[in-house]
Every structure is written in C-alpha cells, then in structure tokens.
Amino acid sequence: MSDNILYKTIDLKKYYLAKKRGILETITRQPPIFVKALDGVSIYIRKGEVLGVVGESGSGKTTLGKILATLEKPTSGSLIFMGIEINDNNEEIVRKHVHMVFQNPATSVNPRMRVKDIVKEAMKNKDEEKVKELLEEVGLDYNYVKDKYPRELSGGQLQRVAIARALAKEPDFLILDEPTSALDASVQSQILNLLVDLQKERNLTYLFITHNIAVARFIADRVIIMYAGKVVEEGDTREVISEPMHPYTQALLNSVPELGKKELKPPSGEVPSLINPPSGCRFHPRCPFAMQICKEREPPLVEVNGRRVACWLYETHWKKASD
Amino acid sequence: MLLEIRNLNVYYNTILGWTKVLSDINLDVERGEIVGIVGESGSGKSTLGHAIARILPPNGKIQGDIIIDGVNLAKLKDSELQKYRGTWVFMIFQNPLNSLNPVKKVGFQLVEAAKIRHQREGKKVNERDLINEVIQVLKDLRLPDPQSIIDRYPHQLSGGQVQRIVIAMSLLLKPKLLITDEPTSALDVTIQAQVINLFKQLNKELNTSILFITHDISLAYVIADRIIVMYAGRIMEDGKVEEVLKSPMHPYSQGLVSSIPTGDKNNNKLPAILGNPPSFFALPTGCKFHPRCSKVMNICKEKEPDLINKNGRRVRCWLYE
Numbered sequence: 001m002s003d004n005i006l007y008k009t010i011d012l013k014k015y016y017l018a019k020k021r022g023i024l025e026t027i028t029r030q031p032p033i034f035v036k037a038l039d040g041v042s043i044y045i046r047k048g049e050v051l052g053v054v055g056e057s058g059s060g061k062t063t064l065g066k067i068l069a070t071l072e073k074p075t076s077g078s079l080i081f082m083g084i085e086i087n088d089n090n091e092e093i094v095r096k097h098v099h100m101v102f103q104n105p106a107t108s109v110n111p112r113m114r115v116k117d118i119v120k121e122a123m124k125n126k127d128e129e130k131v132k133e134l135l136e137e138v139g140l141d142y143n144y145v146k147d148k149y150p151r152e153l154s155g156g157q158l159q160r161v162a163i164a165r166a167l168a169k170e171p172d173f174l175i176l177d178e179p180t181s182a183l184d185a186s187v188q189s190q191i192l193n194l195l196v197d198l199q200k201e202r203n204l205t206y207l208f209i210t211h212n213i214a215v216a217r218f219i220a221d222r223v224i225i226m227y228a229g230k231v232v233e234e235g236d237t238r239e240v241i242s243e244p245m246h247p248y249t250q251a252l253l254n255s256v257p258e259l260g261k262k263e264l265k266p267p268s269g270e271v272p273s274l275i276n277p278p279s280g281c282r283f284h285p286r287c288p289f290a291m292q293i294c295k296e297r298e299p300p301l302v303e304v305n306g307r308r309v310a311c312w313l314y315e316t317h318w319k320k321a322s323d
Numbered sequence: 324m325l326l327e328i329r330n331l332n333v334y335y336n337t338i339l340g341w342t343k344v345l346s347d348i349n350l351d352v353e354r355g356e357i358v359g360i361v362g363e364s365g366s367g368k369s370t371l372g373h374a375i376a377r378i379l380p381p382n383g384k385i386q387g388d389i390i391i392d393g394v395n396l397a398k399l400k401d402s403e404l405q406k407y408r409g410t411w412v413f414m415i416f417q418n419p420l421n422s423l424n425p426v427k428k429v430g431f432q433l434v435e436a437a438k439i440r441h442q443r444e445g446k447k448v449n450e451r452d453l454i455n456e457v458i459q460v461l462k463d464l465r466l467p468d469p470q471s472i473i474d475r476y477p478h479q480l481s482g483g484q485v486q487r488i489v490i491a492m493s494l495l496l497k498p499k500l501l502i503t504d505e506p507t508s509a510l511d512v513t514i515q516a517q518v519i520n521l522f523k524q525l526n527k528e529l530n531t532s533i534l535f536i537t538h539d540i541s542l543a544y545v546i547a548d549r550i551i552v553m554y555a556g557r558i559m560e561d562g563k564v565e566e567v568l569k570s571p572m573h574p575y576s577q578g579l580v581s582s583i584p585t586g587d588k589n590n591n592k593l594p595a596i597l598g599n600p601p602s603f604f605a606l607p608t609g610c611k612f613h614p615r616c617s618k619v620m621n622i623c624k625e626k627e628p629d630l631i632n633k634n635g636r637r638v639r640c641w642l643y644e
Contacts, residue, residue: 056511154599184363185538186596189582193595196588211512214541218584218593238587255516257541259568259583264545266516268465270483 006173006205007045007068012077014038014063018275035274037063039229050199050206052220052237054213058271059226061209065175068207069100099166103178105158109150115161116146122168134164139194156187160194173205180215192219213256217241225249228272228282235307245309248283281312289313325532326352326500331387333374342603344370345556349630355530359547359564361540361579365600367556368536372502376414377404392499409436410443413498417505419485423477429488430473433457437495460491464521483514490521502534519546540579544568552576555601555611562636572638574616610641618642
C-alpha cells in the first residue's frame with residue numbers, strides 16, 4: 001500500500017501576507033495579516049490514479065496544485081514525493097517527474113515561439129522526430145501546426161500543444177488546473193477524451209483541479225472536496241457524488257445545474273473571508289445542520305464508511321470505529 | 324407577443340469589408356417567457372443580445388425589425404432610443420462591474436435608476452421615498468445589511484453581491500424584456516444557483532420576459548421555458564426546453580447535448596463534435612454545420628436549409644425537409 005503512494009502531503013499550510021509590511025508595522029509590532037489559502041491539508045495520491053480536486057474559487061485548490069508542483073513553497077507542513085521528503089535542496093526530483101497544465105493555454109505558452117519550438121524547449125535532447133510524435137499523439141497535424149504561432153491556433157488546439165509540452169519531459173504526474181474551463185463544450189469533450197487516453201497509455205497520475213462536478217465525475221477515480229482552505233470530504237468519486245456526506249458537498253451538488261433538474265437549492269450566504277475564517281467548522285454559518293459544537297471546535301477529517309469526512313454530524317460513527 | 328424579430332441581419336465592418344454576423348433571425352418572445360439562447364463562442368448569441376438592446380459597437384449595422392410592444396427599436400435614432408433604454412430592454416452582462424460606475428456609490432446609482440422609471444411613468448417622488456424603495460428592493464434580494472451597502476462603492480462588494488446590485492437595478496427599472504448575457508459565468512456554483520433562483524423569482528413576480536444567453540446547456544435547462552440553439556449566426560433549432568434537450572433534432576444540438584459529461588471514463592468515451600466552429604470570414608457553403616456534421620449529405624454542401632416548422636419546433640436541417 002505505502003509504496004503505491006506517489007505523493008503525500010502532511011498538514012500542508014500556505015499563508016499569504018494580505019498586506020505588505022512596511023518598516024512602521026515592524027517597529028510598532030503590528031501582527032501581520034494573513035490570507036489562509038490552505039490550512040492543514042493532508043492528502044495522498046496513488047500511482048496511476050486520477051485525483052479530482054473540486055471546490056469553489058478561494059477554496060485553495062489551485063494553491064494546492066502549485067505547491068505540489070513546487071511552484072510555491074508551503075508555509076508549513078511537509079511534502080513526500082515517492083517516499084522522499086521534499087525540501088529546498090531536492091525540488092529537482094519533483095520537477096523531473098511533475099508537470100503542470102494551466103487553465104488558459106493562451107497565457108501559458110510563449111506567444112513569440114513557434115509550436116514546434118514550444119514543445120522542443122521542454123525536451124532534453126532536442127529531437128525533431130520526438131516533437132512530431134508528441135504533437136501527433138495529442139491529435140494535431142504536425143505539418144500543419146509546426147511553424148504556427150500560438151495566436152494562429154484555436155483554444156482547443158493550443159491546449160493540445162500545452163499538453164504535448166507537458167508530456168515532452170516524460171512526467172509521471174500531471175497537475176491539470178482547470179484544463180477545460182476556457183474551452184467550448186464540444187472542444188472540452190475532445191480534450192477530456194485525449195486526457196483519458198493519454199493516462200491509460202502512459203500510465204500517468206493526474207491531479208485534476210476543477211469546479212465542474214460533471215467533469216470530475218467523468219475523469220476522476222477519487223475526489224476531494226475543498227472549502228475555504230480545508231478538505232471537507234474525500235472518497236471514491238462515484239460514492240461522493242451519489243451519496244454526499246458533508247453538508248457542503250450536499251449543498252454544492254444541489255447547486256449544480258443538470259439536465260432533468262428544474263430546481264436548484266443553493267446554500268445561503270457567501271464563501272467566507274480567508275483572513276478571518278469563521279470559528280469552528282468553516283461552513284457552519286451556511287450549514288443547515290449547524291450545532292453548538294460546530295461554532296466552537298473544528299471537526300477533524302476522519303474516516304467514515306471508507307471515506308474521510310470533516311463534520312461533527314458523523315461523530316458517533318468515528319467513536320464506534322475506535323471501539 | 325412582447326418581442327418580435329423579423330429578418331434581422333447584423334453586420335460588422337472589418338478590414339475585410341462588411342461581415343454578416345447574424346443572418347435571417349426570426350424570433351418571437353411571449354410576455355413572461357424565459358428563452359434560453361445557447362451556442363458556442365462565436366455563434367452570435369451575444370451579438371443578438373446587443374442588437375436587441377441596441378448597444379452594438381460603432382462598427383455594427385442592423386437590418387430588419389426588432390419590435391417590442393409595438394415599438395420598432397431597430398428603426399429608432401439614438402436620440403429617440405434614450406427614452407426606451409432601461410425600462411424597455413435591460414441587459415445584464417457577464418462582468419457586473421462593467422455595468423456600474425466605479426466612482427459612484429451603489430446607492431446613488433440605484434436611486435438614479437428608480438428616478439428614471441418614475442420620471443417615465445410621469446410620477447414625482449422625493450429622494451427619501453426613492454431611497455426607501457431601493458432599500459426595500461435590496462432587502463427582497465436578501466443582501467445583508469442594505470443600509471450599509473448603499474454607501475459602498477462597487478469594488479467593495481463581492482462578485483455575487485455586485486451581480487445582485489445590477490439585478491436590483493433591473494427590479495427598480497421593471498423592464499419589459501431582460502437580456503442576460505452569461506450573467507453567472509464569473510460566479511461560483513453556489514452563488515450561481517442563488518442568482519438563477521432570483522431570475523426565476525423576478526420572472527414570476529413581475530412577469531418579465533428574459534432572454535437568457537449562456538453556453539451552459541444544463542443551466543439553460545434549469546431556467547428556460549424555451550431554448551434556441553445558435554450556430555454561425557443562425558438559429559439552428561428552436562423549441563420547448565424539455566423537447567429540444569431530451570430529443571434534439573438538429574445534429575448540432577444532438578452533439579451539444581451529448582457532449583455534457585455524463586457517466587465516467589470507464590463506461591464510454593465522450594461523444595465529441597469534431598473540428599472547431601467556423602470563422603465568419605470563411606463560412607462553409609451550404610449548411611454552415613456540414614463540415615462537422617456526422618449525417619452530412621450532398622445537398623448540405625450545396626444549399627443552405629431553411630428554418631422550417633416541424634413537430635411544433637423550428638429546425639434548420641435538410642434531414643427534416
């Protein structure tokens with residue numbers, strides 16, 4: 001089991017400074033104000049699986065992706081990649097095996113480079129044949145696209161180029177940050193099909209960040225639901241979506257428009273501020289089941305029926321489990 | 324009938340000459356009806372909304388009739404239009420911050436909207452009553468603490484709150500037709516659901532007709548009574564939302580509906596429409612969808628089909644001629 005785990009995070013925290021601290025603040029010893037983008041996230045990713053990360057904006061899902069790609073350094077907590085603890089000196093290990101694909105391909109490739117050079121740049125030995133293979137693997141006509149600039153391609157084609165570049169380094173693990181959100185519906189399904197094929201052929205591991213439940217259901221084996229910098233629920237995608245346990249997951253699913261559903265039942269209120277998150281459970285001001293304890297103490301993420309849920313409602317279940 | 328659009332063509336002037344962006348649009352909207360307009364980017368759905376609201380960019384040109392409650396908006400001069408804007412057609416955009424003045428307080432802008440409606444109705448009201456009306460509307464929209472919100476600037480509110488301020492403005496102006504252009508695309512799912520429920524409520528209580536422009540078919544299903552599928556500046560299919568989305572007739576609508584991810588990757592592949600939407604500078608001959616269509620016939624490449632009535636729907640496809 002343990003050697004099957006590719007990546008693991010333990011109590012990961014990322015605080016951003018909300019306000020620049022000048023010399024005056026330092027002298028007067030004003031406490032710094034932090035935006036708590038991630039607050040104690042412990043997850044694991046198995047080899048060859050697709051882990052979906054679902055959440056609204058400000059839930060910390062992109063921050064999590066960036067930290068796993070070592071583009072950001074965590075404030076505290078540890079990263080364990082293939083059994084090795086990652087610190088400043090050995091980031092190279094992660095960077096060799098991990099690549100990231102971003103939401104908007106137009107802003108993540110160099111507009112002044114030709115397509116073949118974009119892909120070639122990421123490769124160690126600049127092999128023209130290999131570039132051709134890669135571009136054809138992602139479904140592009142090599143002779144048509146090789147000398148084109150990014151602005152001459154459509155969004156879908158460009159996202160394919162970005163995926164080809166990500167594959168150029170032969171990574172084991174791809175972090176996909178909303179790779180289809182900027183695309184049209186018909187193009188979105190082309191890219192999703194491509195990603196599924198690539199994953200099967202190359203035995204890749206994906207961290208698939210999305211706010212779209214239908215996309216997560218299609219591609220992810222396991223899913224984590226995030227809210228205000230915390231994981232609130234984690235489990236098998238099908239189980240979580242068909243029988244959500246955490247009230248936030250339930251509210252989220254009730255808000256998603258679907259064919260055959262005429263009524264939406266959203267939770268009241270808005271996503272909380274991450275500077276001053278609510279005490280206790282962060283969802284309690286919007287939760288229909290809020291109890292006294294929810295306002296006072298933060299629920300831990302505990303295993304219930306093969307899933308992990310952070311909610312006081314299931315307290316009786318975990319007591320039973322420990323007996 | 325509230326809105327009647329007859330033979331509407333819209334052109335944009337570009338370096339390559341006048342380009343036809345909307346072609347032969349005929350559309351009726353009843354009072355109190357919610358019509359969803361769906362299509363991919365570049366299908367002309369936003370241009371249609373802008374044309375009806377008469378806010379096309381300076382290089383746009385309208386041909387045809389847009390009749391709302393007996394007034395032909397397409398034939399009015401800009402100076403005459405001024406007295407119809409807001410109370411006849413009101414448009415809500417994707418980014419609500421663009422609809423508000425960033426250097427005026429929210430309350431000032433809402434009071435202004437209320438004042439305009441009262442002036443057009445020929446009523447005189449004092450400032451105090453207007454402010455009370457604004458606060459009442461904000462309370463109806465369940466915005467927390469309306470008294471303090473009217474003293475804030477747009478940038479001090481969250482995305483969902485600003486969108487609600489714009490909706491409050493439409494509640495104050497009570498337009499005959501509300502056009503919403505991707506009003507929830509910039510919002511989170513839970514906030515989106517709240518805003519959608521507000522639109523439904525507005526439609527029920529004031530009997531306002533809504534043209535709901537979106538790229539999200541599932542969202543159109545939730546809100547609309549009727550749905551119009553657009554492609555390359557043309558109406559491809561038009562019918563009751565249940566019928567069109569449960570048994571789409573046009574191959575393009577079929578492709579759109581089936582590309583909504585259902586099930587998971589182990590069961591099957593997602594049926595995708597191959598290729599990309601066409602450019603308006605190089606539209607294909609015949610049916611504009613034929614290069615991507617799975618049921619293409621010879622006639623599709625030569626002649627463009629008309630929008631014909633079939634089974635209580637309108638569809639533009641040779642399969643049904």
